[in-house]
Amino acid sequence: MSVFEHSEYDGHEHVAFCQDKATGLKAIIAVHNSNLGNALGGCRMWPYGSDEEALRDVLRLSKGMTYKAAMAGLKQGGGKAVIIGDPRTEKTVEKMLAMGKFIDSLSGQYISAEDSGLTVDDLKMMGKKTEYVSGIQAKYHINSEPADGNPAPSTAYGVFVGLKTSVKHAMNSELKGVKVAIQGLGHVGIRLAKHLHKEGAQLYVTDIHPENIEKAVSEFAATAVKPEDIYDLDVDVFAPCAMGAILDAENIFKLKAKVIAGAANNQLAKEEFGQLLVGKGILYAPDYVINAGGIIDIYHQSISSSDQALINHINKIGDTLLEIYQRAQTQGIATNIVANQIAEERFS
Ligand code: NAD
Helix, strand or coil, X not given: CCCCCCCCCCCCCEEEEEEECCCCEEEEEEEEECCCCCEEEEEEEECCCCHHHHHHHHHHHHHHHHHHHHHCCCXXXXXXXXXXXXXXXXXXXXXXXXXXXXXHHCCCCEEEXXXXXXXXXXXXXXXXXXCCECCCCCCCEECCEECCCCCHHHHHHHHHHHHHHHHHHHHCCCCCCCEEEEECCCXXXXXXXXXXXXXXXXXXXXXXCHHHHHHHHHHHCCEECCHHHHHHCCCCEEEECCCCCCECHHHHHHCCCCEECCCCCCCECCCCHHHHHHHCCCEECCHHHHCCHHHHHHHHHHCCCCHHHHHHHHHHHHHHHXXXXXXXXXXXXXXXXXXXXXXXXXXX
């Protein structure tokens, strides 16, 4: 396997292959770009089928973090770590401690947060061996909700701010009476539903777990929809808050919404589908811009700032989206491409 020639390598500054024989830990830490500051990004544990699969994932994810941090106005670079293994059966305290040591060996070049397969407790375990972990302290209150280090309340608030800005831009409307379809009512989606309900939006919701739907129906007067019907609704906004790659040609063809604004990562099945959305007159809020509330929260935890400083920073997601929309309009190109351009200008 060639690393420097890898199709996802993209000039990564540092890629560390970490093995601890005693605990069986195998991990890769990738630092994509540190022009704006030390790299911040989550550590994921996943049962990768091969080392190549793990390498591809970490390189792709750490590059994504460079773009996300730049667009969130953070003085941070992009990085990510992956631990190879099944988090349900192969995770041990000893492996977490060993991972903490490896992170520490990079002397702060990479600061780790939580990602799929790991919990705040796992991160705290790593934190026994390194100071370079963030997202483990209950510090912030987003709209009176305490965050326990979990960034979801901040992510949901950021998506709400971005959705509101996008509706204003595309429809010249406030949220009262605006119809929003939410796909996925997990940590982020259910909180987004709460914000939107408070502002008078009319909600249509789906999830694969009925209990999540019941909560939104009873607490936020939402209308329940089957998962397969969510793309066909006659709504103003589609808010994907479940999985990635849902914006494929088939689903884009079905959508009637004027705005797409949601938390899910990697929403576009292919980058060029951004242009399909332009063709259909749908305003797309680039995913890594609108869902940056979580990384902004983690950054603020690392600098120990105040609730208000965090909220002020998350509110800027709206301004960043407007900058993207204006440039996209002037240049006649898709918003996802403009977001990439602006990010590259900021971190290059
Ligand atoms: P989550 O796992 O808590 O929630 C996802 C929800 O989607 C679950 O309730 C799940 O049942 C539902 N779901 C899965 N498949 C579905 C389907 N086919 N149709 C309808 N619903 C389905 O995750 P989360 O933390 O709420 O994150 C949501 C998305 O936002 C993910 O893509 C995540 O990567 C992204 N994101 C999350 C954060 C964060 O702070 N949690 C930050 C940035 C991006």
